[in-house]
Amino acid sequence: MRCEVLAVGTELLLGQIVDTNSAWIGEQLAASGIDSYEHRVVGDNQARIVAALRDLLSRADAVVVCGGLGPTQDDLTRDAIAEVMGVPLVRRMELAEYIAAMFRARLRDMPENNLRQADIPDGGEAIPNPLGTAPGLLCNVGEGKVVYAVPGVPYEMQEMICTHVLPDLLRRSGEAATIVSRSLKTWGTSESALAEMVAPRLEALDTTGNPTIAFLARGIEGLVVRITAKAATEQEARALVDIEEKELRAILGDLVFGVDNETMESAVLSRLRSRRWTLGVAESVTGGLIGARIVNVEGASEVFKGTIGAYTTDVKRAVLGVTAEPVVSVEAALEMAVGARRVLDADVGLSVTGVAGPTEQDGVAVGTVCFGIALADGSVDAVSARLPGDRERVRQFATISSLNLLRQRLDALGE
Amino acid sequence: MRCEVLAVGTELLLGQIVDTNSAWIGEQLAASGIDSYEHRVVGDNQARIVAALRDLLSRADAVVVCGGLGPTQDDLTRDAIAEVMGVPLVRRMELAEYIAAMFRARLRDMPENNLRQADIPDGGEAIPNPLGTAPGLLCNVGEGKVVYAVPGVPYEMQEMICTHVLPDLLRRSGEAATIVSRSLKTWGTSESALAEMVAPRLEALDTTGNPTIAFLARGIEGLVVRITAKAATEQEARALVDIEEKELRAILGDLVFGVDNETMESAVLSRLRSRRWTLGVAESVTGGLIGARIVNVEGASEVFKGTIGAYTTDVKRAVLGVTAEPVVSVEAALEMAVGARRVLDADVGLSVTGVAGPTEQDGVAVGTVCFGIALADGSVDAVSARLPGDRERVRQFATISSLNLLRQRLDALGE
Numbered sequence: 001m002r003c004e005v006l007a008v009g010t011e012l013l014l015g016q017i018v019d020t021n022s023a024w025i026g027e028q029l030a031a032s033g034i035d036s037y038e039h040r041v042v043g044d045n046q047a048r049i050v051a052a053l054r055d056l057l058s059r060a061d062a063v064v065v066c067g068g069l070g071p072t073q074d075d076l077t078r079d080a081i082a083e084v085m086g087v088p089l090v091r092r093m094e095l096a097e098y099i100a101a102m103f104r105a106r107l108r109d110m111p112e113n114n115l116r117q118a119d120i121p122d123g124g125e126a127i128p129n130p131l132g133t134a135p136g137l138l139c140n141v142g143e144g145k146v147v148y149a150v151p152g153v154p155y156e157m158q159e160m161i162c163t164h165v166l167p168d169l170l171r172r173s174g175e176a177a178t179i180v181s182r183s184l185k186t187w188g189t190s191e192s193a194l195a196e197m198v199a200p201r202l203e204a205l206d207t208t209g210n211p212t213i214a215f216l217a218r219g220i221e222g223l224v225v226r227i228t229a230k231a232a233t234e235q236e237a238r239a240l241v242d243i244e245e246k247e248l249r250a251i252l253g254d255l256v257f258g259v260d261n262e263t264m265e266s267a268v269l270s271r272l273r274s275r276r277w278t279l280g281v282a283e284s285v286t287g288g289l290i291g292a293r294i295v296n297v298e299g300a301s302e303v304f305k306g307t308i309g310a311y312t313t314d315v316k317r318a319v320l321g322v323t324a325e326p327v328v329s330v331e332a333a334l335e336m337a338v339g340a341r342r343v344l345d346a347d348v349g350l351s352v353t354g355v356a357g358p359t360e361q362d363g364v365a366v367g368t369v370c371f372g373i374a375l376a377d378g379s380v381d382a383v384s385a386r387l388p389g390d391r392e393r394v395r396q397f398a399t400i401s402s403l404n405l406l407r408q409r410l411d412a413l414g415e
Numbered sequence: 416m417r418c419e420v421l422a423v424g425t426e427l428l429l430g431q432i433v434d435t436n437s438a439w440i441g442e443q444l445a446a447s448g449i450d451s452y453e454h455r456v457v458g459d460n461q462a463r464i465v466a467a468l469r470d471l472l473s474r475a476d477a478v479v480v481c482g483g484l485g486p487t488q489d490d491l492t493r494d495a496i497a498e499v500m501g502v503p504l505v506r507r508m509e510l511a512e513y514i515a516a517m518f519r520a521r522l523r524d525m526p527e528n529n530l531r532q533a534d535i536p537d538g539g540e541a542i543p544n545p546l547g548t549a550p551g552l553l554c555n556v557g558e559g560k561v562v563y564a565v566p567g568v569p570y571e572m573q574e575m576i577c578t579h580v581l582p583d584l585l586r587r588s589g590e591a592a593t594i595v596s597r598s599l600k601t602w603g604t605s606e607s608a609l610a611e612m613v614a615p616r617l618e619a620l621d622t623t624g625n626p627t628i629a630f631l632a633r634g635i636e637g638l639v640v641r642i643t644a645k646a647a648t649e650q651e652a653r654a655l656v657d658i659e660e661k662e663l664r665a666i667l668g669d670l671v672f673g674v675d676n677e678t679m680e681s682a683v684l685s686r687l688r689s690r691r692w693t694l695g696v697a698e699s700v701t702g703g704l705i706g707a708r709i710v711n712v713e714g715a716s717e718v719f720k721g722t723i724g725a726y727t728t729d730v731k732r733a734v735l736g737v738t739a740e741p742v743v744s745v746e747a748a749l750e751m752a753v754g755a756r757r758v759l760d761a762d763v764g765l766s767v768t769g770v771a772g773p774t775e776q777d778g779v780a781v782g783t784v785c786f787g788i789a790l791a792d793g794s795v796d797a798v799s800a801r802l803p804g805d806r807e808r809v810r811q812f813a814t815i816s817s818l819n820l821l822r823q824r825l826d827a828l829g830e
Contacts, residue, residue: 013451016443016632018435022456027430036428037463041437049454055470164635217431281703281724285709288696288703291724295702296807298773308729309706309722311698311715313758319721344730358713392711 001173002035002060006052006279008068008077009152010043021066021157031214032166032179044068049080057084057145064161067133067152071114071144075147082121084147089119090415095126099133122193127164132156138168146172170230179230180237182249186255187222187404191215194223197251202245211244220396221264225252227336236365254408259404264403265293272303274349277376280344281307282320282336284327285369289399310336315354319343326362328353330370330382337372337380349374352402354387356394369398373409381409416588417450417475421467423483423492424567425458436481436572441771446592446629446641447581459483463618464495472560477584479576482567484549486528492564496554497536499562504534510541514548542579547571553583559589565734585645594645595652597740599663600677601670602637602819605632609638612666615755616659626659635811669823679818686825687718687763692791694821695737695759696722697751700769700784704814720759725751731768734758741777743768745785752787752795764789767817769802771809784813785792788824796824 005022012019022039029036038056042048049068056063068077082089095118103110111120120126127136129151137149148165150157170179186194195215202213211229220226225248229240249256258267272279281304283290291307294300308319316322316332320339323332334349341349354369355361363384372382383405387397420437427434437454444451453471457463464483471681483492497504510533518525532549535541542551544566552564563580565572585594601609610630617628626644633639640663644655664671673682687694696719698705706722709715720822723734731737731747735754739746748766756764769784770776780801798820802812 012438013441013454014445015438015440018433018438019454020433023427023430023433025430028429030429037458037460038467039434039456040426043452045452052453197770283703285710286707287715287719288698288706288722288724291703291705291726292701292810295700295726295810297770298806300702301726304702304726306726306734307703309703309724311706311710311719311721315721319758320762331733343734345733356710391713395707395710 001033001062001297002037003029003062003064003169004056004060005034005039005064005066006056007039007041007066007152008044008049009041010045010074012041012067013043014079021152021154024154024158024415025064025066025161027216028161029169031181032170032226033212034169034173036265044074044076046076046080046083047127049076050083053080053084054148055146057356058140061144061172062146062148063149064165065149066157069117069136069149069151071111071116075116076231078116078119078137081124081137081141081147081149081181085121085139085141087121087122090122091115091118092120092126093118093121095135102133116392127160129156129160131159136160136164138164142223144172144400174413178232178234179228180234180246181226181228182241183216184225184227184245184252184256185218185222185258185260186225186252186254186262187257187400189223191217194225194255198225198248201247201251211240213248220393220400222257222400225406234336240306248298256328257404263296266297266398268403268407268410269294269297269300270302271407275348275410277303278305278345279303279348279350280305280340280342280346281399282310282349282351283307283402284310284336284352285314285356286352286399287311287393289395290350290352290402293399293403305346308340308343326364327366328355328361328368328370330372330384331369332378333372333382333384334374335372337374337382341374347376348406350402351408352398354394355400356391358391367394369394369401371402371405373406416448416454416477416584418444418477418479418584418817419451419471419475420454421464421471421478421480422454422456422567423459423480424456424466425460427456427482428458428825436567436569439569439573440479440481440576441633442583443576443581444475444632446596446625446697447585449584449588457502459489459490459491461495461498464491465498468495468562472556472562473489474585476559476587477561478543479580480562480564481572484551484564484566485547486526486531490531493531493534493536493552496539496552496562496564496828500536500538500554500556502537503712505532505537506534507605508533510535510550517548542575544571544575544633546574551579552573553579559587559750568731593647593652594643595649595650595656596641596643597656597660597669598631598651598675599640599642599660599671600633600673600675601667602638602672602679602815603670604638605693606632606638608665609640609670613640613663616662617667619656620659626655628663635808635815637672637815652653669826672819672822679822683818683822683825684709684718685711686822690825692718692762693719693720693754693760694765695720695726695761696762697755697764697766698722698817699725699731699767700771701810701814701817704810705817706763706803707768708814708818723755723758733751741779743770743779743783743785744797745787748785748787748797748799749789749795750787752789752797756789762791763821765817765821767813769809769813771806773806782809784809784816786813786817786820790824
């Protein structure tokens with residue numbers, strides 16, 4: 001099974017928007033075992049969309065077209081697919097009614113143009129869009145080949161790919177009808193080390209080929225181990241995933257910080273919330289980045305009291321009461337964590353101090369970062385690390401490292 | 416003149432990396448008046464690179480190939496271009512020596528493989544790479560058409576596009592030999608308003624067509640007005656840009672915060688540095704993001720003392736001495752700015768307090784953000800704004816808005 005990706009939009013060619021959709025779709029296809037040999041971007045021009053579709057379909061079994069489903073005259077994906085199929089567009093009244101209802105629900109008048117989104121190439125099917133007005137398309141184009149059209153809005157596109165496009169592709173490739181995926185999010189090891197740990201499971205699964213395991217690199221956010229199971233029903237697929245998750249967690253232990261959409265900061269906050277503990281942060285080298293990540297989580301204010309971005313030495317001394325010398329040291333990190341607890345009146349104090357570069361500071365090498373944790377029972381911990389990369393990377397790495405250390409510390413406390 | 420972009424790399428198809436290079440190149444081509452109708456991504460497969468090149472060259476005058484110039488057996492761009500040209504690869508000893516010298520300078524042994532980077536399709540030219548080992552390629556492929564190859568590493572690619580590829584394309588299109596561009600970075604107005612302000616200049620330039628003006632949207636970072644001039648020599652081109660910059664600055668006034676690579680935070684820090692003033696920040700809704708942006712600037716520690724991320728009301732009261740009610744109000748913002756100056760012992764205090772959502776707080780609507788500035792002379796200012804977008808967008812917008820307000824306040828002080 002081979003499926004190519006065609007992104008449509010003059011704004012992509014002009015570089016006004018970076019096409020992140022094609023990479024996302026490519027990753028989903030790969031994780032589902034579907035080959036993809038080419039991604040293409042063309043502008044809002046019917047002749048070029050048609051030519052690209054014909055060329056891609058001459059070699060592939062399927063094409064996902066992304067974008068060009070909006071309501072304006074520039075949105076030509078529907079027209080182009082109809083031309084490739086050699087059929088007219090027909091207006092589907094049930095879709096028109098759905099679109100009109102969405103406008104009514106938002107108390108807005110519907111421009112007449114929006115009814116164009118109810119037009120479907122004759123013989124094609126609409127893919128429902130629960131998150132927007134533009135339905136997607138599923139169109140058989142002869143010789144057993146298929147064109148899918150999805151909106152360019154990432155979350156609308158992603159929903160349609162997961163719930164309609166991938167299942168349909170797997171069905172066509174002779175696979176079972178339902179797939180269920182779960183992502184175990186890990187932090188703190190390399191891809192090769194992770195692959196080695198998981199190797200016995202890969203071997204064990206090799207005989208059945210179901211579920212499958214894929215690794216997805218997320219840069220500074222760690223590595224995702226994705227379990228994908230296929231079965232006749234969702235319940236059966238989910239049961240297969242559950243079993244494999246248990247096996248993998250036994251191997252991966254506390255490398256796993258969360259599942260699916262959980263982030264490192266949400267993992268930390270949920271652990272603190274369940275203990276009804278508040279958090280105060282003191283950060284130097286990261287300049288406020290730890291606080292900025294934490295407040296990404298909705299409801300952070302129940303747990304997070306604030307952060308003291310103590311960038312200069314005199315602020316560390318005056319505000320946080322640091323006495324240690326140099327101020328990048330485990331001793332200083334301990335004092336900062338204790339200071340954060342006290343100044344911010346929090347149950348838990350977390351601290352980071354380090355040297356991001358470009359030059360060393362007080363004889364401490366670039367990339368040296370020290371982390372401190374102070375708990376309500378008076379216990380304190382601190383560690384020192386040497387982080388790789390440039391100024392920006394050291395800071396990003398220090399931020400997620402600090403959150404991961406706190407997560408592991410909290411998990412080690414037990415019930 | 417029509418130039419397409421071909422990105423090479425299996426990791427792009429698999430979604431392990433998002434292709435940002437094609438958008439960047441597309442933007443440069445558009446700004447130079449060169450058409451681009453198609454971007455394509457193929458994997459590390461010689462037959463597919465060759466097929467894509469032949470197909471693109473059948474319609475376009477030029478193709479920029481991005482990636483696949485590394486030292487490993489997977490790097491096939493050189494081989495594919497040679498195949499399209501119908502010539503062998505020849506090793507250029509001067510390139511081999513340059514690559515060996517780069518390794519020696521870094522005190523590293525050179526793997527034998529790296530000499531592959533000295534191979535050039537017979538009859539092609541190397542494009543120098545001052546930033547890495549892989550030279551680029553400029554290869555005439557018959558019928559007056561040309562293929563450029565540049566590395567996938569963004570900064571190496573960008574350097575080659577600006578200094579070699581664009582000038583060569585312009586020369587081929589019958590344009591003058593040297594182009595000089597300058598970006599005026601603006602913040603605080605819409606694209607349509609900016610276009611209206613600049614319209615008289617666009618009209619005035621329309622007769623000569625040199626220099627040209629282009630608008631580039633940078634999302635939350637504002638809008639760039641780019642001046643591009645062509646001339647026989649760099650000096651003449653630069654003189655044309657200088658004159659136009661003056662004209663535009665007279666129209667745009669303090670909307671312009673910087674030039675080329677300057678950021679809002681570097682613009683603020685350079686203004687503070689020239690007055691030898693230090694900065695302390697107090698931020699609530701942004702959770703530390705203002706501090707995190709400021710420390711992006713190298714040498715920030717000379718100016719930036721730190722930030723108090725006072726997320727909860729009790730921290731605002733206890734640490735910053737806020738008494739105002741509610742804590743999202745211009746009064747609270749004033750007290751926070753004064754508090755930041757005092758607690759962080761800084762010359763200038765900057766503060767932000769607001770409601771990012773998803774729900775209102777103390778009767779204050781989502782998107783309401785108040786900013787405060789306190790100066791060493793005792794003067795204080797505060798304003799309130801209503802920012803659009805979701806939680807994350809409100810925070811990002813509040814961060815850059817606060818920095819822009821401080822920039823304008825400092826500029827208004829005069830000498």
